[in-house]
């Protein structure tokens with residue numbers, strides 16, 4: 681693994697993650713034989729506005745039950761499972777982190793969704809799939825860790841069937857730099873590669889896509905983080921939360937994300953792009 685990607689891999693590699701989530705479910709007195717997507721939501725939808733955003737993306741994606749969709753940078757698979765559950769389609773998730781993929785597979789089995797939802801540990805920049813294999817791709821808040829965004833989007837383009845679409849829900853830069861660190865996706869600037877929305881749009885187009893929808897969702901992100909305060913003393917953390925994925929300084933990371941949104945250092949973009957038929 682390349683050195684720069686190795687540090688990102690390490691950042692997203694907590695120990696014994698699946699058992700920590702099971703412990704959290706026990707603390708919440710959940711019956712493991714009846715665990716639902718909503719029970720896991722506090723920990724398995726690691727993007728701004730969690731399942732609310734995922735449900736909005738499901739409404740606009742246009743995917744249908746006969747399709748096979750690729751989730752690029754799927755984390756522990758919360759939105760992968762939700763997409764399959766709501767649409768009825770097959771979804772394959774890939775992620776750089778072996779620990780996340782192991783957890784994604786075990787949680788999927790716990791929910792008895794393993795027939796339609798599969799996972800692979802691999803990089804978004806070298807996907808182990810044939811050209812034109814997927815009916816759709818979605819990627820939720822991964823681009824921030826990817827320096828070579830054109831290579832990532834060309835690889836996405838390669839595996840997508842002509843006429844199919846990619847849904848992206850991504851944190852971008854804004855007017856001001858640099859962002860305050862740490863943030864939920866990076867401990868410091870060496871792991872974070874933000875470009876402003878205009879540059880992001882140009883990279884998507886340079887990879888060959890036609891953009892059919894472009895929404896700036898920064899104001900909704902600001903509303904979601906309006907109560908994020910600078911933490912004082914020992915953190916009081918819930919039984920389940922994304923701190924299990926990226927560490928107990930999550931409240932500092934959330935507070936910095938709020939500052940970055942308010943100070944126009946980061947923005948939030950939702951977009952749909954199509955691979956042309958010829």
Ligand SMILES: C[S@@+](CC[C@H](N)C(=O)[O-])C[C@H]1O[C@@H](n2cnc3c(N)ncnc32)[C@H](O)[C@@H]1O
Nearest residue numbers: 692725726727753754755776803804820822825
């Ligand atoms: C903020 S999390 C989002 C996870 C998931 N999409 C979600 O919304 O719950 C970013 C994810 O991108 C993954 N990632 C970062 N760089 C990657 C790469 N080059 N290839 C594949 N996955 C990558 C990380 O391992 C992490 O799981």
